[in-house]
Amino acid sequence: MNILEVQNLRVSFPIAGGVFARKIAEVKAVDGVNFELVKGETLGLVGESGCGKSTVGRAIVNILRPMVYGVEISGKIVYRHAAGDVDLASLSRPKMRPFRPDIQMIFQDPYSSLNPRMTVGQIVEEPLRIHTKLPAKERKDRVSWLLGKVGFSREQTNRYPHEFSGGQRQRIGIARALATHPKIVIADEPVSALDVSIQAQVVNLMQDLQEEFDLSYIFIAHDLSVVRHISERIAVMYLGHIVEIGPGALIYKNPLHPYSRALLSAVPRPDPEAAKDRRIRLAGEIPNPIHKPSGCVFRTRCPIAKPSCAEEVPPLEFKENRWVACPWT
Amino acid sequence: MNQDAGTSRPELPPIAEPETATGRPSVSLLRRRLRKFRTLKRGYYSFLLLLAAYALSFLLPLLVNDKALFVRYEGQWYFPLWRYYPAATFNQPTLGEPNYRDLAQTFRQQGGGNWAILPPFPYSPTESLLDLPGSPPHPPSWQHIFGTDDRARDIFARLAYGFNVSLTFSLLVLAISYAIGITVGAFLGYFGGKLDILGQRLIEIWSSLPFLYTIIIVSSIVVPIYIPGRNLVLQPSFWMLILILTVFDWMGITYYVRGEFYREKAKDYVGAAIAMGASDAGIIFRHILPNSLTPVISFAPFLIVGNIGALVALDFLGFGLPAPTPSWGELIGQGMENLTKWWLVFLPLAALFLTLLLIVFIGEAVREAFDPREYSRLR
Numbered sequence: 001m002n003i004l005e006v007q008n009l010r011v012s013f014p015i016a017g018g019v020f021a022r023k024i025a026e027v028k029a030v031d032g033v034n035f036e037l038v039k040g041e042t043l044g045l046v047g048e049s050g051c052g053k054s055t056v057g058r059a060i061v062n063i064l065r066p067m068v069y070g071v072e073i074s075g076k077i078v079y080r081h082a083a084g085d086v087d088l089a090s091l092s093r094p095k096m097r098p099f100r101p102d103i104q105m106i107f108q109d110p111y112s113s114l115n116p117r118m119t120v121g122q123i124v125e126e127p128l129r130i131h132t133k134l135p136a137k138e139r140k141d142r143v144s145w146l147l148g149k150v151g152f153s154r155e156q157t158n159r160y161p162h163e164f165s166g167g168q169r170q171r172i173g174i175a176r177a178l179a180t181h182p183k184i185v186i187a188d189e190p191v192s193a194l195d196v197s198i199q200a201q202v203v204n205l206m207q208d209l210q211e212e213f214d215l216s217y218i219f220i221a222h223d224l225s226v227v228r229h230i231s232e233r234i235a236v237m238y239l240g241h242i243v244e245i246g247p248g249a250l251i252y253k254n255p256l257h258p259y260s261r262a263l264l265s266a267v268p269r270p271d272p273e274a275a276k277d278r279r280i281r282l283a284g285e286i287p288n289p290i291h292k293p294s295g296c297v298f299r300t301r302c303p304i305a306k307p308s309c310a311e312e313v314p315p316l317e318f319k320e321n322r323w324v325a326c327p328w329t
Numbered sequence: 330m331n332q333d334a335g336t337s338r339p340e341l342p343p344i345a346e347p348e349t350a351t352g353r354p355s356v357s358l359l360r361r362r363l364r365k366f367r368t369l370k371r372g373y374y375s376f377l378l379l380l381a382a383y384a385l386s387f388l389l390p391l392l393v394n395d396k397a398l399f400v401r402y403e404g405q406w407y408f409p410l411w412r413y414y415p416a417a418t419f420n421q422p423t424l425g426e427p428n429y430r431d432l433a434q435t436f437r438q439q440g441g442g443n444w445a446i447l448p449p450f451p452y453s454p455t456e457s458l459l460d461l462p463g464s465p466p467h468p469p470s471w472q473h474i475f476g477t478d479d480r481a482r483d484i485f486a487r488l489a490y491g492f493n494v495s496l497t498f499s500l501l502v503l504a505i506s507y508a509i510g511i512t513v514g515a516f517l518g519y520f521g522g523k524l525d526i527l528g529q530r531l532i533e534i535w536s537s538l539p540f541l542y543t544i545i546i547v548s549s550i551v552v553p554i555y556i557p558g559r560n561l562v563l564q565p566s567f568w569m570l571i572l573i574l575t576v577f578d579w580m581g582i583t584y585y586v587r588g589e590f591y592r593e594k595a596k597d598y599v600g601a602a603i604a605m606g607a608s609d610a611g612i613i614f615r616h617i618l619p620n621s622l623t624p625v626i627s628f629a630p631f632l633i634v635g636n637i638g639a640l641v642a643l644d645f646l647g648f649g650l651p652a653p654t655p656s657w658g659e660l661i662g663q664g665m666e667n668l669t670k671w672w673l674v675f676l677p678l679a680a681l682f683l684t685l686l687l688i689v690f691i692g693e694a695v696r697e698a699f700d701p702r703e704y705s706r707l708r
Contacts, residue, residue, distance in 0.1 A: 020526060063603040067594065069522040100606035113597035116358060117619040127605040160357055176601065 246322020372694020
């Protein structure tokens with residue numbers, strides 16, 4: 001059962017220039033993305049930096065329009081909740097408000113994502129203050145309960161974020177995201193800013209909370225080993241397009257799209273002998289997102305590109321139990 | 330999937346107590362900065378001194394005044410500081426307000442039950458002491474420690490009251506222009522886009538108006554106007570000058586606040602606040618503003634200096650506060666006209682210099698205490 005369906009999502013950021021800061025170009029960060037999130041699952045969204053995976057996450061929690069002036073969003077983000085379907089992408093900020101408690105986000109940078117002037121308690125309390133009418137006493141109780149869930153003691157409620165380490169701060173971010181008892185949590189590279197030893201803690205905590213709170217995750221990452229650990233299905237993105245999406249185990253074992261193959265071959269394996277010939281090195285650089293290649297965006301670096309690849313964007317086709325956007329596999 | 334997850338999951342380690350937990354209570358960034366400010370002795374003591382002097386200056390009517398605090402006359406109590414009594418009340422042969430210094434002396438000579446308590450320095454800043462020997466300005470003497478000005482008004486009294494007037498004026502201009510400037514800067518930086526471009530250009534145009542000329546023109550238009558038939562008088566007043574200065578003063582801080590908001594808005598905690606459904610006003614004032622106050626606080630002392638300077642300049646040129654108001658600029662102007670009278674030249678300048686020096690010391694310490702590099706990791 002799908003809880004969220006993203007249909008043909010396009011996000012473009014304007015590039016302003018000239019005396020009156022007119023739009024002179026645009027970056028199509030997300031260019032026609034389709035996927036769905038099944039209730040209770042974890043969908044891993046992977047791809048290299050700048051491929052638009054964070055933008056997809058921010059579009060779903062609907063914070064792009066207030067944060068980036070002039071951003072253009074089209075397509076649908078259908079949220080299926082008890083009372084019916086609603087297209088989040090079309091909602092104005094006041095209309096979005098009732099759905100905000102259901103869809104929350106964990107941010108990548110544990111330093112800039114917590115307001116340095118607020119105590120840990122105030123940070124976690126904020127969503128409750130906005131969305132509930134709980135009396136102060138009950139709110140405080142819920143805050144300490146939430147912080148307890150992520151491993152903090154009651155005394156630490158009145159501390160400031162700068163008194164905690166990166167991993168601890170990320171747990172504060174998790175507690176904040178869970179405060180309103182959300183159904184969907186977008187985790188935007190929640191562990192990439194942390195040490196490897198701390199990463200495991202946070203990922204395991206997220207998995208425990210998923211069971212306890214019945215959450216559906218969209219787990220955005222560039223670190224494939226972390227995604228593999230946590231997600232049932234993965235979607236591979238390149239330059240604003242999803243190139244392959246399907247069950248994680250399948251894609252890991254046998255990636256079909258040439259980009260997925262190259263990306264997965266970059267995962268380090270603890271076997272020096274096997275590593276040498278396995279690695280696929282891509283030629284060239286990621287194209288400038290302002291001037292994307294015509295047709296298949298990956299064709300400029302693709303080892304199996306053919307002249308016809310330049311003609312039209314290859315659609316996702318169902319092959320070997322997953323969807324792939326390449327006709328030659 | 331997750332073959333390794335179920336079997337050997339490491340337990341969540343207990344969160345290590347942060348270093349501040351060893352007995353010391355948790356401190357906010359602001360507290361830390363205030364603590365740092367207190368260690369910067371020169372600025373901190375300047376601050377205490379100025380604060381004490383300013384607080385004391387509100388009690389000036391009790392300390393420096395020509396009216397008696399209490400009068401005991403024929404078994405009755407009188408409080409001239411709070412009520413007006415005609416001279417005839419005390420059987421004094423003058424019109425209007427009695428001369429309480431003479432009254433006290435008369436009572437002393439008469440002996441008996443009548444007496445009057447005068448403030449420690451019994452001269453008013455607006456009172457012309459025409460009975461002094463010689464012609465004004467009078468040089469310093471034991472009674473008039475700083476001498477008198479060209480209308481025989483006591484300079485010490487005028488400087489003391491002028492201190493209160495200058496600082497109050499300057500703080501009010503600061504408060505009003507900050508309220509406007511911070512709000513405008515916040516909106517420009519937060520909403521960005523067309524509003525930002527347009528707002529910035531308007532501010533640039535507005536700020537290129539020549540301040541002094543405009544004020545001189547406005548002040549000379551708003552001369553005392555007597556409306557026939559009624560007793561209304563319109564003239565450049567204290568509040569009017571505050572308004573005029575504010576109109577030119579609010580722009581400076583908008584640039585800094587706008588920049589701070591522009592930077593802070595891109596940070597994830599703002600994204601988180603939007604994601605949890607906070608309103609624009611909530612985000613601007615609850616989330617971003619507390620993180621954007623560094624330039625606001627660091628500039629405040631220097632802007633106060635600027636405002637005092639502006640008021641003194643206007644008074645000096647004669648476009649400032651209305652006539653009998655005790656003002657430093659007016660005294661400095663008198664010094665200019667009486668260059669041979671050293672007390673008229675030197676003392677008002679010294680008062681101005683010392684006050685501005687104290688504020689600049691405070692400003693330096695504040696700037697150092699609020700240096701964002703100090704805690705740059707936390708920003």
